[in-house]
Amino acid sequence: MNLFNNKELNNVPDEQLEIEQTKNGIFTxxxxxxxxxxxHYIKKELLAIxxxxKEHKLIDNYSFFQNDIEQIRNTQTIERTKYYIKRLIKSLKEERFSKINDLDLNKWxxxxxxxxxxxxxxxxRDNSGAHNGNYWGNFIPQIPNQLFKRYTKKGEWILDTFxxxxTSxxxxxxxxxxxxxxELQSEVVEIAQSNIQKEENxxxxxxxxxxxxxxxxxYKEELKKIGIKQVQFVIMHPPYWDIIKFSEDEKDLSNxxxxxxFLDKIGKLIDALYPILEKGRYLAFVIGDKYSNAEWIPLGFYCMNEIQKRKLKLKSIIVKNFEETKGKMKEKELWRYRALLGGFYIFKHEYILLFKKG
Ligand SMILES: C[S@@+](CC[C@H](N)C(=O)[O-])C[C@H]1O[C@@H](n2cnc3c(N)ncnc32)[C@H](O)[C@@H]1O
Structure with a gap:
């Protein structure tokens, strides 16, 4: 393949260059x-590359490479063009990992x-593999999926307190x-065991x-039994106080x-597990609000305040929509009427509160 073959333009090399048919050939x-x-000439040669x-498919993430070349060819100044070419070479040749996940930031x-x-x-909801939405009050698998990919590496340990x-x-x-x-309830533990076993390992x-x-x-003792001292991520999805009653057990947070x-128990729990969360690592708290006696109870913000009293830094308040379930669809009209009558808005979101241990 001949590169640099337009000699009429200024600053164009005399020699013709071959691209070696390897990944390194592309880099060179x-x-x-x-x-x-x-x-103009650089852009022309970018097109040739x-x-x-396209013909030889030497780069792993082919479509990204093509998009990047296209983007570079749309730049207006030579400085910008070269800056992006350098960045592209770097992203192809080097890896840049952070301490908390397996994402290569050079390939962001x-x-x-x-x-x-x-x-x-x-x-x-993701219903693939062992996931099923049968448990009343479960969360959708995309929540742990997103969080684990972003805040953990393969082989690390995650703690789910509820x-x-x-699912997690x-x-x-x-x-x-x-x-x-x-998990407090032994029957629910059995459900979890059977669900987990269905997933390939x-x-x-x-x-x-x-x-x-x-x-x-x-927590220290429990982790000792499995031969670890700390975990690298904590995910918590407690009952949203008494919105769903999970059992008759008085230790159940829904009671x-x-x-x-409720908030004292959340605070106590955070204190108990704080030492076993590795420094610099994250804790996610999934919670929704509550409406009772004609008043919006901002459970999410109350919990956030409780956790912030500890040495955990708030990193994000994520607002997630509630997906429509078949049951809810039937009641939709009734809820609209109630909202108009009662002067309130219907809950359509919950929170994922994200904290970091400093
Ligand atoms: C909102 S659900 C969690 C659902 C889970 N994320 C899933 O996808 O299936 C809360 C769970 O916490 C459990 N629970 C309530 N109080 C608890 C406690 N004190 N200790 C441990 N588990 C508790 C309940 O039995 C219930 O299964």
Whole structure:
């Protein structure tokens, strides 16, 4: 393949250059462009490289490469063009990982599945593999999926203090992370066990379920039993106080006697698990608000305040939509009437509060 074949233009090399038919050949061809001074010519040769790559498919993430070349060809100044060429070469040749996930920041454009906005509008729950929406009060798997990809690495440990049907362990297993889950009700532990077993364990991950009250647990001792000292991420999806009654057990947070009692228990739980969360790592708290006696009770913000009293830094308040369920659809008209009559708005969102241990 001949490059640099337009000799009529200024600053155009006399020699003709071959692109070697390897990944390195592409890098070298791109690097050569950095020595040239004619923008029009550089753009022409970028097109030639792009055509060469289209024909031979030497780069792994082919479509991103093509998009980047297209973007570079649309730049207006030679400085900008060269800046983007350098960046493209860097993203192809080098890796840049942070301490808390497996995302290569030099390839950040390729992670278009990772949400970075604070508003999460998720249409449908992921029902693939072992996931099913059968447990009343579960969360959609996309929540742990997003968080685990962003805040953990393969092989690390995640703690879920309100495991329920096992959604977060299924997701951890899928993504190659180990997990500990705590659940008060033994029948629910059985449901979780059976759900988790249905998920293939491609990465040979480990998991453990503890059938106890998470607010009364000696976390250090429990982790010792599985041979670890700390976890790298905590996910908490407690009952939204008494909106759904999960059991008759008085230790169940859905049976907290008052708002104060509920918040005290959340505070106590955060204190108990704080030492076993690794420094610099994250904790996510999933919660919705409540409406009672004609008043909006901002449970989410109350919990946020409670957690902020501890040494955890608030990093994000994510607002997530409630997906429409069949049951809710039937009641839609009734709720609209009630809202108009009562002067309030119908709940359509919940929160994912994200904290970092400094
Ligand atoms: C909102 S659900 C969690 C659902 C879970 N994220 C899922 O996808 O299935 C809350 C769970 O916390 C459990 N729970 C309530 N109080 C608890 C406590 N003190 N200790 C441990 N689990 C508790 C309930 O039994 C219920 O299964």
């Amino acid at each position: 061809a791109l690097e050569k462009l950095l020595d040239l001074k004619d923008l 792009s055509e060469f790559e 454009k390729q992670y278009d599945d990772i949400i970075t906005d604070s508003l999460w509008v998720l249409d449908k 495991l329920g049907s096992g 362990i299924i997701e951890a297993r899928r993504l190659g992370r180990n997990a500990v889950g705590i 491609f990465f040979n991950t480990e998991y453990k379920i503890i059938n106890k009250d998470c607010t009364e647990l000696n 907290a006697k008052s708002l104060k009692d």
